[in-house]
Amino acid sequence: MVIRKICKAFRLSTAVAVLALCMAANASAVGTGQTTASQLNIRTEPFGPVITTVPEGTKLAILASSDGWAQVSVNGMLGYASMDYIVDAADSDFSVGSGMISADDVNFRSAPSTSAAVIGRFQSGTSVVVSGISDGWFKVSYNGKTGFVHPDYLAMTGETVPLTALPSIINTSISPTRQAVLEFAARYLGTPYKYGGASPDGFDCSGFTYFVYQNVVRDIPRTATDQRNAAQELTMDELLPGDLVFFRNSGSGSGVGHAGIYVGEGQFIHSPNSGDYVSYDTLWSGSYNKNFICGGRFLND
Incomplete structure (x- = not known):
C-alpha cells in the first residue's frame, strides 16, 4: 500500500515536471485569456495547492500552455490554471x-x-x-x-x-491624494464592465468612479449625472490628474452618459461599456474628445 502511494506520488510529480518543461519550451506563446468559472483557482503548479482565485470574466496573461494547463499571470500573481475555464480574449x-x-x-x-x-x-x-x-x-x-x-x-x-509603478502615466509631481486616486484606480485594470456594478466583481462607468473615490477620498454621488452636478465644473485645459471627466453618449443630447478619471497626458481610465474592461483611453482625439462635456473636481488641493 505504501509502495503504491509512493509510485502514485512519483508519477504525479513526474507529470508536473514534464508539464513545467513543456511550458518553458513554449514560453513565447503569450496571449490574453478570460476566465469562465465563477471562481477560477490559480495554483502553484499543475494539480498543486491553490494560491488564489479570480472571478468570472477576469482577464489574464497566458504565458504558456500544455496538456490542459496554462501558466498565467494576473494582478501580479504567477501560477497555473486549468484551460477548461479559460477562453481566448481580445488584447487590452x-x-x-x-x-x-x-x-x-x-x-x-x-x-x-x-x-x-x-x-x-x-x-x-x-x-x-x-x-x-x-x-x-x-x-x-x-x-x-x-x-x-x-x-x-x-x-x-x-x-x-x-503601486508607485502603475501605470507609467502616474505623475509624481501631483499631490499625494491625487496620486493615490490614480494608483488605486490602476489596480482594477481589466475588471469587466457590469451594469449597475460598483465593486471589483464589475463596474459600470460611474460605479468605477464612485468606488475609487469612496475608497481613497470620500463619498461622492453614485450616478454620472449626480457626480457632474455635485463637482466643480472644469474645462479640458483645467483638468488635473485625479479629476473626473464626463461625456455625452455618442449622437445624443447634452446629458451625461459616461464618466471616467483623468490621469494626465490626455489619458483617462474608465469602465467603457458592456463587453469591455477597465482600461485607458485618450481624451485628446476620437469619439471621447468629440463627446466631452466637462471635467469635475472633488479634490481641492
Whole structure:
C-alpha cells in the first residue's frame, strides 16, 4: 500500500515536471485569456495547492500552455490554471504583473512588431511593469515610457506590481491624494464592465468612479449625472490628474452618459461599456474628445 502511494506520488510529480518543461519550451506563446468559472483557482503548479482565485470574466496573461494547463499571470500573481475555464480574449490593458528583462540590449519598441521604432534598450535584470498583451508582445511601462517587449526576452516574476509603478502615466509631481486616486484606480485594470456594478466583481462607468473615490477620498454621488452636478465644473485645459471627466453618449443630447478619471497626458481610465474592461483611453482625439462635456473636481488641493 505504501509502495503504491509512493509510485502514485512519483508519477504525479513526474507529470508536473514534464508539464513545467513543456511550458518553458513554449514560453513565447503569450496571449490574453478570460476566465469562465465563477471562481477560477490559480495554483502553484499543475494539480498543486491553490494560491488564489479570480472571478468570472477576469482577464489574464497566458504565458504558456500544455496538456490542459496554462501558466498565467494576473494582478501580479504567477501560477497555473486549468484551460477548461479559460477562453481566448481580445488584447487590452489589464494588470499583468512585474517582469524582468532576461537578456542584454533588448529592444523596447513603440508597437508590437519587429519593424516598429526602437524607443529604448534594456539590459538583463531590468524590472518593468507589464500592463497588457498585444499581438503576442508584452506591453510594458518603464521610467515614464510605455512600449512593447518580445516575450522571448522578458520573464514574469510573480511579484505584486508596486503601486508607485502603475501605470507609467502616474505623475509624481501631483499631490499625494491625487496620486493615490490614480494608483488605486490602476489596480482594477481589466475588471469587466457590469451594469449597475460598483465593486471589483464589475463596474459600470460611474460605479468605477464612485468606488475609487469612496475608497481613497470620500463619498461622492453614485450616478454620472449626480457626480457632474455635485463637482466643480472644469474645462479640458483645467483638468488635473485625479479629476473626473464626463461625456455625452455618442449622437445624443447634452446629458451625461459616461464618466471616467483623468490621469494626465490626455489619458483617462474608465469602465467603457458592456463587453469591455477597465482600461485607458485618450481624451485628446476620437469619439471621447468629440463627446466631452466637462471635467469635475472633488479634490481641492
